[in-house]
Amino acid sequence: MSILSDIFVILLNGLQQGAIYVLLAVGLSIILGTLKFVNFAHGALYLIGTYAGLFVALNVPLSNGKLYEWGLSSIGLDWGFFAALLLVPLLVFVVGLLMERFVARPFYDRPDTDQILVTFGLAIVVQELFRILFGSNSLPFDQPERILSFGSFAGIPVSGPVALPIVGNFPQWRLWVIGITAVLVALVYLLVEYTDFGLVVRAGTRDAEMVRLLGIKITRPYIVVFGIGAALAGVAGVVGGPLNVVNPTIGTNILVPAFLTVVIGGVGSIAGAVVGGIVFGLTTAALVSLAPAWSQVGLYAIAAIVLLTRPQGLLGDEEVAP
Amino acid sequence: MSEKDANPSANETLIGGDLFGRWEQLRGREGTVVGLTAIIVAIFPWLFARAPFVSGFLQGYQSLATLILIWGIFAIGFDLLLGYTGLLSFGHAAFWGGAAYAAGIVAKNVSGDPIVMVLSGTLFAVLLAWGLGFLSLRRGGIYFSILTLAFAQMMYFMAASPLAFLTNGENGLTGVDVGNLFGVIHLEADIPSIGGMLLGTWLYAFVGLFFVGAVAVAYRILNSPYGMVFRAIRENEQRAEFVGLNVWRYKLMAFIISGAFAGLAGSLFTIHGAYVPLQSLFWTESGDIVVMTVLGGAGSMFGPVLGVGLYLYIENIVSTIQVLTIPFTDIVLIQDFGYYWHLLLGIVFVAVVWVVPDGLWGIIGRVRTFVSDRMGGDR
Numbered sequence: 001m002s003i004l005s006d007i008f009v010i011l012l013n014g015l016q017q018g019a020i021y022v023l024l025a026v027g028l029s030i031i032l033g034t035l036k037f038v039n040f041a042h043g044a045l046y047l048i049g050t051y052a053g054l055f056v057a058l059n060v061p062l063s064n065g066k067l068y069e070w071g072l073s074s075i076g077l078d079w080g081f082f083a084a085l086l087l088v089p090l091l092v093f094v095v096g097l098l099m100e101r102f103v104a105r106p107f108y109d110r111p112d113t114d115q116i117l118v119t120f121g122l123a124i125v126v127q128e129l130f131r132i133l134f135g136s137n138s139l140p141f142d143q144p145e146r147i148l149s150f151g152s153f154a155g156i157p158v159s160g161p162v163a164l165p166i167v168g169n170f171p172q173w174r175l176w177v178i179g180i181t182a183v184l185v186a187l188v189y190l191l192v193e194y195t196d197f198g199l200v201v202r203a204g205t206r207d208a209e210m211v212r213l214l215g216i217k218i219t220r221p222y223i224v225v226f227g228i229g230a231a232l233a234g235v236a237g238v239v240g241g242p243l244n245v246v247n248p249t250i251g252t253n254i255l256v257p258a259f260l261t262v263v264i265g266g267v268g269s270i271a272g273a274v275v276g277g278i279v280f281g282l283t284t285a286a287l288v289s290l291a292p293a294w295s296q297v298g299l300y301a302i303a304a305i306v307l308l309t310r311p312q313g314l315l316g317d318e319e320v321a322p
Numbered sequence: 323m324s325e326k327d328a329n330p331s332a333n334e335t336l337i338g339g340d341l342f343g344r345w346e347q348l349r350g351r352e353g354t355v356v357g358l359t360a361i362i363v364a365i366f367p368w369l370f371a372r373a374p375f376v377s378g379f380l381q382g383y384q385s386l387a388t389l390i391l392i393w394g395i396f397a398i399g400f401d402l403l404l405g406y407t408g409l410l411s412f413g414h415a416a417f418w419g420g421a422a423y424a425a426g427i428v429a430k431n432v433s434g435d436p437i438v439m440v441l442s443g444t445l446f447a448v449l450l451a452w453g454l455g456f457l458s459l460r461r462g463g464i465y466f467s468i469l470t471l472a473f474a475q476m477m478y479f480m481a482a483s484p485l486a487f488l489t490n491g492e493n494g495l496t497g498v499d500v501g502n503l504f505g506v507i508h509l510e511a512d513i514p515s516i517g518g519m520l521l522g523t524w525l526y527a528f529v530g531l532f533f534v535g536a537v538a539v540a541y542r543i544l545n546s547p548y549g550m551v552f553r554a555i556r557e558n559e560q561r562a563e564f565v566g567l568n569v570w571r572y573k574l575m576a577f578i579i580s581g582a583f584a585g586l587a588g589s590l591f592t593i594h595g596a597y598v599p600l601q602s603l604f605w606t607e608s609g610d611i612v613v614m615t616v617l618g619g620a621g622s623m624f625g626p627v628l629g630v631g632l633y634l635y636i637e638n639i640v641s642t643i644q645v646l647t648i649p650f651t652d653i654v655l656i657q658d659f660g661y662y663w664h665l666l667l668g669i670v671f672v673a674v675v676w677v678v679p680d681g682l683w684g685i686i687g688r689v690r691t692f693v694s695d696r697m698g699g700d701r
Binding site: 124136263311 | 408
């Protein structure tokens with residue numbers, strides 16, 4: 001019985017950890033697959049999401065950094081976390097649109113390496129800006145207590161443990177992370193697979209030139225795809241912030257696993273990003289409880305094995321991925 | 323003097339005794355390049371740390387001069403891969419840090435002889451580059467960058483935890499005892515007489531020799547048919563393949579060579595500091611070498627070294643400036659300048675990638691062409 005519950009705890013923890021990777025990887029993957037643009041600043045979008053979420057969602061007492069000096073020691077909305085879940089993705093969506101227009105677009109015709117370099121530089125700039133604004137110490141980002149609470153309405157509690165069959169008590173917020181990810185990824189999947197917008201985007205993935213020749217303006221779908229990808233990174237920042245430490249280096253640190261997820265799953269494939277994320281999440285969770293010293297190494301070992309046997313990724317298409 | 327030169331007009335200027343033309347002839351030759359490098363390496367620490375007025379203005383010091391040469395070797399090797407072969411590796415910290423650890427572990431357990439340390443560190447880096455290159459080069463373009471990044475991170479986490487009994491984990495490898503060179507020369511000691519005035523310590527001379535050697539080897543490779551293949555691959559990999567070249571083998575070799583340079587630099591870094599921080603395997607270290615190389619100018623021989631000098635100078639000296647004023651006045655430009663240096667560097671980096679992909683060296687080149695156009699008339 002106890003072994004069974006251990007296994008289920010590992011599974012749930014793995015799914016939760018994987019959910020963050022999935023949110024990041026789906027965004028990266030659709031940008032990479034559709035626009036052929038390598039966004040090394042995707043972690044910076046996650047960083048923006050986390051900090052924005054931190055400030056919209058909670059009455060966070062800040063004890064250092066520039067904002068504190070400016071007198072903004074707490075910004076709280078009564079809507080609590082729900083407000084953050086709506087506002088932050090919108091904010092990061094706009095950031096994504098701006099990035100596509102002013103950073104990505106001038107670089108579409110330049111080599112991959114230039115795209116990597118400019119977004120890498122941008123990631124440094126964003127990270128440094130946040131360090132200067134908020135200090136380099138880790139900030140406390142408590143798990144949200146309730147969502148939708150407004151005025152006298154108490155809202156839905158989302159923190160604290162919840163009793164599950166077999167597993168026993170499990171932190172409720174982790175289940176919410178899994179649920180939110182599942183809903184969002186399903187929405188993106190439906191958007192790409194079953195709408196006209198998605199049709200144009202998928203056609204652009206195959207042959208952008210042909211789409212243009214058919215008289216379809218592909219610029220607008222492109223900018224929206226970038227925005228959606230960015231917004232997903234923003235959501236990952238909001239929901240993942242309370243589960244990890246919050247400091248200016250989180251963006252660059254999450255970038256490597258996120259990119260690996262994309263490459264393992266297969267570029268351009270949403271299902272691949274989901275599978276890759278879950279594989280990584282489960283591996284990490286299993287190793288953390290079985291062989292903690294190897295928990296970080298396992299991720300990269302799996303990546304190496306997959307690439308040796310299936311270079312185009314688990315669900316990747318050999319024709320699309322170079 | 324230059325019989326094999328096929329450019330008749332250049333020969334004419336040489337016969338004509340035009341000083342500028344003679345210089346143009348000379349500066350492309352291997353002997354000139356290596357000789358000039360040796361001269362600059364020899365007077366650099368004096369200018370940087372001990373010359374009257376100049377070094378007072380620069381505020382340089384001996385140890386930083388040594389460090390610049392060490393990172394310079396790293397950058398030359400990195401540029402062989404990025405600038406000449408067109409492969410952007412984000413995992414060179416693996417070779418730099420891996421060799422640093424290898425040299426340190428050998429010094430602790432086998433022998434602290436600097437030559438043994440350099441050899442073992444470099445050998446380790448070569449073998450590692452062979453393995454990682456074999457894995458990473460299975461994919462091209464961005465996938466290569468991501469894979470190198472991933473494998474280097476794997477090395478970092480290996481050193482941090484499972485291999486902590488060897489590497490001393492989070493604390494870094496402390497207590498590395500660097501022995502005397504040839505059993506007699508203590509590297510930290512000053513060189514006596516004129517050599518000491520110019521070069522300073524034996525350590526600098528030791529590193530300087532390797533630096534000049536690295537320049538000579540890199541120049542030799544790049545100006546040989548072998549190096550031409552690297553450039554061909556950078557320009558058009560498919561075409562190089564169709565010509566009948568085994569592109570995979572050349573790319574792997576470029577990766578191994580640049581790994582060897584990084585390994586040499588990493589071993590020298592251990593000798594220089596007698597300590598290996600765990601940080602030396604972290605991917606920000608790979609990021610630093612990318613930034614240095616691109617700032618200075620990828621695809622040129624000395625651009626990356628210029629980038630290294632600039633980066634380390636800003637990191638170690640300019641960052642200590644608290645208030646930036648317009649020179650010789652009291653007008654404050656930026657308060658707390660040192661706090662912002664990394665941000666400013668990031669902005670400059672983005673601007674360089676955007677506007678001048680060939681870096682600061684490219685700017686210098688353009689200025690030189692402009693000046694020579696003005697001076698040389700119809701050239």
